[in-house]
Amino acid sequence: MDHISIILVNYNSAELTKMCLKSLQNIRAKDFSYCVIIVDNASQKLLKLPKSLQADHVEVIRSESNLGFSGGNNLGITYAAEHYNPDYICLLNNDTTVEPNFLEHLYNYIKDKKPGCMVTPKIYFAKGFEYHKEAYPKAELGNVIWYAGGSIDWPNLIAFHRGVDEIDRGHLDVTSLTDFCTGCCILISREVLETVGMLDDKLFLYYEDADLSLRAGKKGFQVLYCPDAVIWHHNAGSSGGAGSPLHTYYQTRNRVFIGLKYGSPRVKLTAVSYALRTLMNGNPVERKAVTHALTGKMGKQPYDKI
Template identity: 35%
Template structure:
């Protein structure tokens, strides 16, 4: 496939500073055939105004990863609601890469899978891309990152999903992820190579269980077969679920170390140190394990959760000096049990 078309979907929620740095790095890559769709998840700050100012060329981006380029401004900004019923997009199916940004404005926060699904629906409807790349707004990309991913995707027919080598943004030579694997015993995803200095130990491409949702390239043919991401997750575990659904259709996942990006890590959800992050991690871990774990691993998971249900939230509340974490954990636990009991059955969703 010669210069396959790629639609890049980025989700913004109260993070315009990260977003415009990500956009500026994207508009400087050397891949010739891509478009960018930015979905704003009902930001409560001045994100929309700042993004418009950036596109007009009146807001310079400072970064240690690249030199700001004023020559590619202004960027043509086309704005839509989530219904995107304005017909002007029908005239813009040609290669738009560096001169256009699609901005879709949601009227409420529909979460990570919900926001990305809206962007993907737009891409599939109007651009018919060969690939869709989900890219976190708190990332910065290397110039050839997309070309390396696409080249490997084109050359291997059984590959449905690809991901790059990811470094910490504030520690540019330290690896955050060289692909991911699922620990069924710990009921969590594990980033391969995290916190290791990059000495070339992960420079060989290989098939992995899944790749981080912060930079997730998927073939459009896969999406058409398995559908979009499960919006019930809202935040966390959605890319793992999506990958396992992909695997069931015979596709594999490839880690491509020649493709490189830098990631600021948990800028929106905050992980277990943030009540929102802890709530969804707790809730979605149960939903994911109920859906995908073997009977043996699921029993072990339940036993482990019963034992840690008292110790873990107390420890987190003390360690992070935040009593809201205690409440967030139990809200997540109770909502997970309610969801599993009344909305799904283990046999019906496996």
């Protein structure tokens, strides 16, 4: 029987992690076994699970330093490989809740695909966490798409979610190849990780999912979207939210990094041009971000000290 190791990263967000873990208690797993590994990423308070959430297949491991999204997940992947020898790794944001059959759908979709692949479900904004919740009928809250496939707009250096902010009318219910899987939830076959490696620690936070997807695609692995599998995302519930200095710094720095790493000569020129414009016109956090991208100063950085 195949085994799936689910990795959650907790950083000062214990209540979100408990919410996610509670929803995972109900998942269906007829054709595979699974475990849940929670990486406590040097939270100020050690994560402690109530008895109602404790189980033999749930483990909490702790990092003594904040490794970011990429490093925290990599620690979980390494631990899973050493203790469970999984056939698949499922990276799952701790600020999500899931349909009971989400993992079955993802597993059934890719289990026979050789030599391996990676797949992401359809993801909705959690009810009340929509960007523009006042613009939707109340009955549609919780039915607004956050991710239904990923596209990379290379000329503008933007990785965006297909269908984002749209009410789900069933118009994005076709399984398909996609430019990138979102790190909010990815099921990855072992063959992919053994071939292309884990998440890039240099990115620390944001765009590490696009980077992994691009590396996988270059090696011939399929990068897929499966709308039958469904989860909900309490958007940026554990990373400060869109527009925060943390979000601005890592999004800005890493989009330039990705453009320079993977783009065509024209895209690389666009990345440099964007960086120069930002140096002239951006705010202090943005200027610091592009300076670091151009000079190769990656990993975790003091973005709030200008």
